[in-house]
Amino acid sequence: MTGISIGPLPPPHPAAHSSGTDGSDHGWRYVRGRVLRDGHAVCHGLLTDWAAAPGTPARELSGADWARYRSAREPAVRGRLFGSRLLARHAVAAAADADPSLVELVRGAGGRPAVCAPAGFDVGISHTGDLLVVGVARGRRIGVDAEHRDRPLSMPPLPEKFCHPEELARLARLPAAERNRALVHRWTLKEAYAKALGVGLRLDLSGVPFVACGAARGDGRRWRSPAAPGWCFVSGTAARRFVVACAVGPAGPRTPPPRGGGAGETGAELRDRDVSIRH
Numbered sequence: 001m002t003g004i005s006i007g008p009l010p011p012p013h014p015a016a017h018s019s020g021t022d023g024s025d026h027g028w029r030y031v032r033g034r035v036l037r038d039g040h041a042v043c044h045g046l047l048t049d050w051a052a053a054p055g056t057p058a059r060e061l062s063g064a065d066w067a068r069y070r071s072a073r074e075p076a077v078r079g080r081l082f083g084s085r086l087l088a089r090h091a092v093a094a095a096a097d098a099d100p101s102l103v104e105l106v107r108g109a110g111g112r113p114a115v116c117a118p119a120g121f122d123v124g125i126s127h128t129g130d131l132l133v134v135g136v137a138r139g140r141r142i143g144v145d146a147e148h149r150d151r152p153l154s155m156p157p158l159p160e161k162f163c164h165p166e167e168l169a170r171l172a173r174l175p176a177a178e179r180n181r182a183l184v185h186r187w188t189l190k191e192a193y194a195k196a197l198g199v200g201l202r203l204d205l206s207g208v209p210f211v212a213c214g215a216a217r218g219d220g221r222r223w224r225s226p227a228a229p230g231w232c233f234v235s236g237t238a239a240r241r242f243v244v245a246c247a248v249g250p251a252g253p254r255t256p257p258p259r260g261g262g263a264g265e266t267g268a269e270l271r272d273r274d275v276s277i278r279h
Helices: 023-038 058-071 075-096 158-162 165-172 176-197 267-272
Strands: 040-046 104-107 113-117 121-128 131-138 142-148 221-224 232-238 242-248
Touching: 023 040, 023 075, 023 131, 040 075, 040 142, 040 242, 058 075, 058 104, 075 104, 075 113, 075 121, 075 131, 113 121, 121 176, 121 242, 131 142, 131 242, 142 176, 158 165, 158 176, 165 176, 176 232, 176 242
Parallel strands: 121 142
Antiparallel strands: 040 131, 104 113, 121 131, 142 242, 221 232, 232 242
């Protein structure tokens, strides 16, 4: 249940957050407790559970994403959009000890999800395969990312596109069998940071190097980046098959400006990265 990400969480019964009497609500209590303790929490659910959750009209939940929902042709795409927003609504409700129906999600700067109500919370969303991941923070920015742990990232020139030269040197010293997994951790960390900033692939990911802070623990491995002072980073495994990363900013609304990249980056250059920012 616990780790870097709490879950997999099922859709709760009505009023479970506030009643505290439903035995299946333990996972949501973990979310609430971790936000109270650390100021943020990450949780995950399965697409099969959340895409078919009854009781919430898709249009009401999608809000500004309603046009994206309607235009999506693949049922899985609609399911991820609906399920991830529903999971986010319940995660914010658990963190705020509020009724999920009172949570209002909107699209903020750069198209990133934002919490309009209750005030004082931020949310990050990611999904890949059948996994939905949500991060919620109080009084600071948060971004999350998830990738399959075996996603191939080690073939040149992809690592050179998103890794700092110092990272490449460290990776070169690893056994070949470990190198791709290490790249997946670094990629998810960088993507989580870009999502938290709301800049997507306009951020020069190679200019944000990461250094591990000691050995991995039960709730993930801590990281730091000299390009992001005051930020906290963690990566770890969720649902056995996925790597999840979380980027949490310093307290307050201010965030460091993005480095490099910028609006001048062309669509072809973004496609050449063979990666995508998914909200």
